Amino acid sequence: MLKLSDTFLEGRRLETMVENQTSYTLKNAAMHVFETHEQAEKVLLQFNQPVLASMIEGKKVMHLRDYESFDxxxxxxxxxxxxxTMCIDFPEAKSKNPTRCLAMAISEDKIKNVLQFMNESMTRDDEKEWSLMDYNFHFVNDQGIFQILQRLLFLFSENHPSKDFFVDNMLRELIIRILQTNERKIYTSSQIAINSNNRLSFVIRYIRENLHEPLNVEDLSKKACMSQSHFHRIFKNELGISPIEFINNERIKLATGLLQDPGLNIKDVYMQCGFESRSYFNRVFKHRQQLSPGEYQSQLKTIRY
Structure with missing residues (x-):
């Protein structure tokens, strides 16, 4: 979870109990920290630049145009x-338990420069160009994005003569990681039809349909009609993770569903998910879920009974 420093909390001024704003403006971005200390409904907020909003503490209910409300x-x-325009409810905000959110407005010129860099340096499948997503993208921060956001909270509020330069470099990495996260969500969402004419899409569909079978980069690259090195580079450029990491992520998603079946033991689960050994399955599962398969099953039994 993102944390605000004691220095920030001691130095900022509270002028309103609803969406109190502390702002820092640099060349290519502005960072705003909003704090709400009492319950409120239908608070409107808008930025004239693309914005990344990240929750720090508490809960908001978001109402966006053409979308169902969500927490x-x-x-x-x-x-x-x-x-x-965002319309926001604060159902749980209190003076001792405020709702806090980071909003970072990024200049369109900066985004265009990063997209140009990506299109020149990060080749995609079928020579597609990188571009911004055309919908409101809601996602869970991975470790890389979390660490960048935490670093940016420090950099914006630091009194350093070179912080514009420092922030600029972090913004480029942040934009790249978000676009890769967006691609990963598109490729892995069962609700989105994958274009079979796209070689990477074909391979990803093959992976998802054959998780119980042995899968390796050599065979997958052949199915994509690419060399191993080119396939690995294209895959990682587009999704931000390696083919093996993607396969393991998909297998763990399948495993979490299978472990909910009381009729299956852990050996049944890891074999159906294509893991060669229980020790490797345990290691990968614990790395992604922060608990072992056995502990995960025990939690489910506790909830069930």
Whole structure:
């Protein structure tokens, strides 16, 4: 979870109990920290640049144009286009338990420069160009994005003569990681039809349909009609993770569902998910879920009974 420093909390001024704003403005971005100390409804907020909003503490209920309302919680972020009006409820905000959110407005010129860099340096499948997502993208921060956001909270509030330069470098990495996260969500969402004419899409569908079978980069690259090195580079450029990391992520998603079946033991689960050994399954599962398969099953039994 993102944390505000004691220095920030001691130095900022509280002038209103609803969406009190502390702002820092640099060349290519402005960072705003909003704090709400009492319950409120239908608070409107808008930025004239694309914005990344990330929850720090508490809970918001977001109402966006053409979308169903949803809870916005710590550890989550939301990318919004310029001039998008947010209507926000604060159902749990209190003086001793405020709702806090980071909103970072990023200049369109900076985003265009990063996209140009990506299109020149990070080749995609079928020579597609990188571009911004055209919808409101709501996602859970991965470790990389979390660490960048925490670093940016420090850099914006630091009194350093070179902080514009420091922030600029962090913004480029942040934009790249968010676009890769967006691609990963598109490729892995069962609700989105994958274009079979796209080689990477074909391979990803093959992976998802054959998780119980042995899968390796050599065979997958052949199915994509690419060399191993080119396939690995394209895959990682587009999704931000390696093919093996993607396969393990998909297998753990399948495993979490299978472990909910009381008729299956752990050996049944890891074999159906394509893991060669229980020790490797345990290691990968614990790395992603922060608990072992056995502990996960025990939690489910406790909830069930």
């Amino acid at each position: 916005f919680l710590p550890g989550e972020s939301l990318v919004l286009p310029a001039n998008e």
